[in-house]
Amino acid sequence: MADIAVTMPDGRSWVPRFVQGLNRDKCIGCGRCYRVCGRDVLQLVGLTDEGETVPIAIGADDDDDGEYEKKVMTIAQPKNCVGCEACAKICPKKCYTHAPMQEGG
Secondary structure, three states: OOEOOEEOOOOOEEOOEEEEEEOOOOOOOOOHHHHHOOOOOEEEEEEOOOOOEEEOOOOOOHHHHHHOOEEEEEEOOHHHOOOOOHHHHHOOOOOEEEEEOEOOO
8 A cells, every 4th residue: 555645736745644652651741742733633631659640621720630650642623634744853751753654455
C-alpha cells in the first residue's frame, strides 16, 4: 500500500502524518502541544497512581491535584487531526508517534 499524498498549490507533494499515539510515561503535561493544535485533537487529563485518567479543566488551580498523581496529554479526537505534526514538533519530550494514511486503508 502507498502513502496518500497531497499536491500543494505550488505543485509540491506532501504526505500528511496523522497522530497515532502519545507516550504517557514520557509526557510531562506541559500543554505546549495543546496550545499549538487548533483542531481539538488533544485533552489534558490527570493520571492516578493506578493509571486511570481524571478530567482536568484547562487553567485549573494546582490545588485541585489531589485526585491524580500527574498531568498528561491524551489524544481525545484523533479524527480531527490534519497531519501537520505541530504537536510533535513542539513536544520537549518527543512523546508523539505519527503515520501517513495508506491507500485502501
